[in-house]
Amino acid sequence: MSFINYSAREINFKVVYYGPGLCGKTTNLEWIYKVSKPEAKGKMVSLATETERTLFFDFLPLDLGEIRGFKTRFHLYTVPGQVFYDASRKLILRGVDGVCFVADSQDARMDANLESLENLRHNLEEQGFNLDELPYVVQYNKRDMPEVLPVAELSPSLNPTQVPEFEAVAIDGTGVFETLKGLARQVIQKQRGS
Amino acid sequence: MLNPQLALYDEELTEIREVADRLHQDSRARTILIVDKNGQLIAASGVDAELDTTSLSSLVAGNVAATGGIAKLIEEEEFTGQYHEGKEISVHMTIVARRIILVVLFDKNTTQGLVRLRVKKANEALTGIFDALAAKPKGAQEDVFKEITDEDIDNLFGP
Ligand SMILES: Nc1nc2c(ncn2[C@@H]2O[C@H](COP(=O)(O)OP(=O)(O)O)[C@@H](O)[C@H]2O)c(=O)[nH]1
Numbered sequence: 001m002s003f004i005n006y007s008a009r010e011i012n013f014k015v016v017y018y019g020p021g022l023c024g025k026t027t028n029l030e031w032i033y034k035v036s037k038p039e040a041k042g043k044m045v046s047l048a049t050e051t052e053r054t055l056f057f058d059f060l061p062l063d064l065g066e067i068r069g070f071k072t073r074f075h076l077y078t079v080p081g082q083v084f085y086d087a088s089r090k091l092i093l094r095g096v097d098g099v100c101f102v103a104d105s106q107d108a109r110m111d112a113n114l115e116s117l118e119n120l121r122h123n124l125e126e127q128g129f130n131l132d133e134l135p136y137v138v139q140y141n142k143r144d145m146p147e148v149l150p151v152a153e154l155s156p157s158l159n160p161t162q163v164p165e166f167e168a169v170a171i172d173g174t175g176v177f178e179t180l181k182g183l184a185r186q187v188i189q190k191q192r193g194s
Numbered sequence: 195m196l197n198p199q200l201a202l203y204d205e206e207l208t209e210i211r212e213v214a215d216r217l218h219q220d221s222r223a224r225t226i227l228i229v230d231k232n233g234q235l236i237a238a239s240g241v242d243a244e245l246d247t248t249s250l251s252s253l254v255a256g257n258v259a260a261t262g263g264i265a266k267l268i269e270e271e272e273f274t275g276q277y278h279e280g281k282e283i284s285v286h287m288t289i290v291a292r293r294i295i296l297v298v299l300f301d302k303n304t305t306q307g308l309v310r311l312r313v314k315k316a317n318e319a320l321t322g323i324f325d326a327l328a329a330k331p332k333g334a335q336e337d338v339f340k341e342i343t344d345e346d347i348d349n350l351f352g353p
């Protein structure tokens with residue numbers, strides 16, 4: 001949950017990138033890290049295996065600037081995607097203010113997307129959250145790959161509630177900031193109480 | 195919800211910082227961090243410029259969350275503390291008021307025994323502060339966020 005420090009005049013939010021293994025969650029954070037100004041970002045922490053698969057989480061603190069004299073800081077986390085890391089995923093969802101579901105647009109990954117989405121909903125419920133009430137966006141990543149499904153086909157099953165959705169190619173940054181902005185907007189609007 | 199939003203005002207933060215400073219002095223530790231269980235730094239004492247407190251806070255919270263998960267699996271109640279001994283620096287972590295992590299980094303300048311003793315006192319003081327905070331009626335203070343416009347949000351990301 002958000003942490004407001006009235007003394008230092010700053011507000012902190014926690015957002016989580018969720019999705020099946022290898023869909024591009026870590027790549028989203030790496031891009032954000034790469035292009036953010038040095039003074040706006042902290043160190044990116046990745047708890048990964050020797051083969052660079054996310055083991056526990058990636059973490060990137062990012063200052064988005066000031067709103068009405070309040071420094072607005074987002075803590076971005078990714079979860080490990082593989083099915084067997086479920087216990088870790090649950091821990092990372094604790095205290096979350098917003099979620100981005102990163103889907104892998106490739107035809108062959110549709111089942112993995114659906115399984116991960118169901119897992120997200122279930123794990124949130126275990127923490128006392130309802131996905132439908134949480135700031136939430138969907139990203140269709142890897143749009144550059146040859147065997148991708150059209151968004152018109154992905155959207156009805158991966159975004160049945162029609163939250164804001166974005167197409168992306170995380171390796172070259174396409175759609176990465178649009179996605180983050182879409183999520184940040186909702187998170188701050190919720191803080192406002194609307 | 196499990197973790198209601200944490201809002202801290204000058205009053206509490208001053209008290210929390212005082213506890214951190216006192217612990218820093220009395221325990222002769224290098225650094226004191228007071229971290230929210232979600233990984234956000236609340237207050238610190240004895241931090242030098244090289245120390246990346248943001249990363250440290252997130253990792254401490256991840257660590258505490260993971261050991262909490264282990265405790266649950268073996269049907270132990272939450273582990274209330276953890277200790278990691280290093281060659282130069284050791285780390286002592288304690289959960290306070292069920293939602294705060296008190297972190298002490300210390301070296302040969304002091305002993306684990308002294309650190310523990312002083313942590314116990316600090317723990318009591320912090321528990322008092324956070325319990326009082328939890329009992330405080332909400333919305334008594336200004337709420338700047340009510341006045342935020344969509345334009346304010348757009349401006350965050352620049353033109
Ligand atoms: N072609 C292509 N590859 C991508 C894209 N996004 C990520 N990748 C690659 O997919 C692999 C897995 O990405 P990663 O971010 O580690 O996935 P994670 O498991 O969701 O964190 C890496 O080799 C990335 O370079 C994309 O948009 N297009």
Ligand SMILES: [Mg+2]
Pocket residue numbers: 025026027053054078079080081
């Ligand atoms: Mg990853």
